[in-house]
Amino acid sequence: MDFLPFQSSVISESLGAMLEEDGDLCPGINCCMVCGAPSKLSCPSCNAVSYCSEKCMKHDVNDSSNDEEAQGHTTEVCKLLKNCSSPAKEDSRSELESYPSTLSNLLLSHPSFEPILFASSSSNRKSFQVHVVGAEFGSELWTAKDSFGACGWREAYAEALDEVCEVAGIKSFELVFINTDLEEKGVERLSNKVSACCINSKYEDLKPTSFVITTPDLLALFNAGFTCPDYDWAGTLTSVLSSASGPIPFFATSNSELENLNDVEWLDSNGFSTFDLDGDEGANQESENEDVVESFFGENPFKGSRVRQSGMLANDLYVKSSYLFGGTLSLPRGGKKRKEEEVDDDDYDDDDVANVTSKSNKTKKSKPNSALI
Ligand SMILES: [Zn+2]
Ligand SMILES: [Zn+2]
DSSP: OOOOOSOOOOOOHHHHHHHHHOTTOOBTTTBOTTTOSOOOEEOTTTOOSEESSHHHHHHTBOOOOOTTSOOBSOHHHHHHHHHHHSOOHHHHHHHHHHHHHHHHHHHHHOGGGHHHHHHHHHSSSOEEEEEEETOOBTTTBOOSTTSTTSOOHHHHHHHHHHHHHHHHTOSEEEEEEEETTOOOOOEEEOSSSEEEEEEESOGGGOOOOSSOOSSOSEEEETTOOTTOTTSOHHHHHHHHHHHSSSOEEEEEEESSHHHHHHHHHHHHHTTSSOOOTTOOTTOOOOSTTOOSSOOEEEEOTTOOSOOEEOSSSTTOEEOTTOEEEEEEEOOOOSSOOOOOOOOOOTTOOTTTSTTOOBGGGTTOOOOOOGGGO
16 A cells, blocks of 8 residues: 545535535445435445446546545545455554554654653563553454454564563563453463453543552553544543543554544643644643653554545545554643743654654645655
8 A cells, every 4th residue: 555545535515515414424335425315336346435326426536637636436446445345464464463563663662752661661660551442352452363364462462562671671561451341351461571451441430450550651542533422532531630640641543644633633622632733843842841751743654554444435545543643641720731932852863763753843744655664
C-alpha cells in the first residue's frame, strides 16, 4: 500500500443534505453511493459498493485530475476494496502486531516518553504499568488461532516489551487490559519480565489490587474515539484522574488524521490535555512541569498494512491506528490552560521516529507519507 486517499467517496450536495437528515444512511453501503436511493446492485468487481442503477454506478468515477478532490470508485479504490474482504495473511498479521509494536516502539524511540520510561527504571518499584483501555479480542488481544500463522497476543507483547525492559532496565513490565467483556484469568506471566492481566470492568470502576494500580505509568488508548457520542469519555477521564495520584501520561491512536484532530481538539476543549493545534512557534510548553510527557501528534510509523473499508462511506479506506497523538492527561482546572513561553525544541530528533512529529512542527498538513512502510 503506497497511498490511501484522504477521502474517495464523492458526495453531491443533494446526497450531503440526505445524510444530514438521516444519520443512519451510509452511502454505498446501505443506499446508493451516488444518489442515496435504495441500492439494487453493487460493483461487479469488488462487490463492496452499492448503487441504485447502472447509471449511478458509471457516474461514480470522477475523472478530475485534481488529486485534492475525491475521485470516487477509481480502479485503484476498487482493487483495494476487493482486498478488504480477503486481506493477505501478512497484512492481517501486521495489523494485529501493530498494537504491541506501537506500544513498544513509542516507548523506545519517542523522545516524549524518555522521562517516564527511565524514571521508572530508577525508582524503587522497578516496574512499569500500562493500562490498555477498551482492549478487545480480535484487536489488542488475539489468539494464535486467528493470528494467521503468527503468535497470539501473549507472545507478541512479551517479545516487544522484553526489549523495552532490556533497554530501560525495567524489572517488571505490567499490562492491564480493561474492557467490559474481557475474560478474567488473573495475572498471567508472559515472560520473565512481562506480565498481563485482563480486567472485566469499565475503566472508571477499576479497583486497585495487588497488581493493578490506579495511576499507571502510561495509558494506551487504541482508537479511543473521544468524540464518539455513545461513550462518556469526559465522565470516565474525570473519574480516573480523580482517583489517580497525579497526571497520567498517555498515547492514543486513530484511523485518520481527521479523527486524530477531532480527538485532540476534544481533549483540549475539555481541559484534559494541552495541545496547540494552531502550531504557533514555541507553543510547545511544559505547563509548570505538570506535563510529564510532552505532547505529540502525527502519523503512526508502526501501523499495520491491512487496508479496511470505512463503514460510513463505501469508497473510503483506512488503516487502523494510522495516526497517533499523546501527552499528559490531567484534571481540567478552570478551563483551558494555555501558555505562550518559548520552548527549545532542539532535543527532538526527527530521525528517531520517522514522521511522528512533535506538535510544534505538525501543522504541515502534508498528504500521508508513503515512505513509512
Ligand atoms: Zn443512485
Ligand atoms: Zn469495485
